[in-house]
């Protein structure tokens with residue numbers, strides 16, 4: 001079985017990649033990810049605020065929920081062990097790149113195109129095979145237009161691209177009024193890959209204490225649908241590679257994402273729950289499935305369910321929504337259901 005795949009100009013031994021997350025904070029864990037078959041590791045993010053010494057935002061991903069995942073306790077470092085300084089990040093990146101044979105992709109997380117982007121070059125010099133730029137941005141300013149926000153994404157990508165020769169991926173959220181256009185603009189600006197999608201932190205309320213709860217929930221497999229849709233829609237339409245992130249908990253999600261057109265499929269939540277051996281299990285199970293179905297390579301499977309390949313491309317868009325609703329009303333006796341409902 002030929003499991004190799006091309007991703008942002010790199011040749012990977014298989015399409016399974018460890019996405020940015022706390023596991024990469026320790027060299028031992030990066031080794032364990034490689035030993036279990038991960039084809040590349042995206043390191044946790046270094047935030048613009050860290051580089052600019054704006055300590056207010058430092059603990060964003062790292063403190064959130066760290067003590068909530070009992071399963072992860074054995075391989076997650078204590079927060080006090082975690083030194084978030086840029087110097088330490090580069091040091092770990094350098095050690096990781098030397099310690100393993102798989103590519104290490106460094107992650108920069110920010111929104112402005114100013115001074116901090118020069119750090120991308122330092123990441124490259126420290127051995128990063130690529131940079132993943134996470135534009136984690138929730139535009140809350142009134143009177144800031146959608147096109148201004150989009151231009152900011154293009155600017156920050158261009159600023160990073162101008163400083164490095166290694167490939168640059170951009171990790172995005174789905175909330176644009178025209179995602180396909182945004183992707184095209186970033187494609188033109190030279191994005192080497194799209195990582196779809198950022199899973200935005202959504203606070204919850206504790207109604208007893210009247211407080212905003214800062215808890216991070218791990219993903220579930222049914223969350224793959226939005227990235228799956230957009231990967232299927234973008235496949236063959238952009239030059240950039242496509243990485244799927246969100247909801248990958250087993251071989252089924254990996255296979256679906258590959259069929260939609262992903263070059264690689266990433267995972268964090270499942271690895272936090274199961275440990276690095278998640279990769280070995282999924283690799284074995286998906287290879288087994290592919291053999292049974294007569295596939296000889298990952299390339300053969302890629303994009304087979306994308307909009308470019310399916311017989312009815314309307315299955316991805318509005319036409320299918322209308323058909324689905326029609327079908328629901330035909331097959332569901334709504335009047336009878338409503339009659340059974342008790343009035344308030």
Ligand SMILES: Cc1cc2nc3c(=O)[nH]c(=O)nc-3n(C[C@H](O)[C@H](O)[C@H](O)COP(=O)(O)O)c2cc1C
Nearest residue numbers: 019020021044045061134219245246247267268269
């Ligand atoms: C505890 C935790 C820490 C994370 N840290 C980062 C990070 O530093 N940078 C980043 O781009 N994404 C980060 N993520 C997001 C993951 O890389 C991934 O995109 C997201 O969790 C969806 O994938 P999953 O369903 O496999 O978890 C983090 C996720 C979790 C759960």
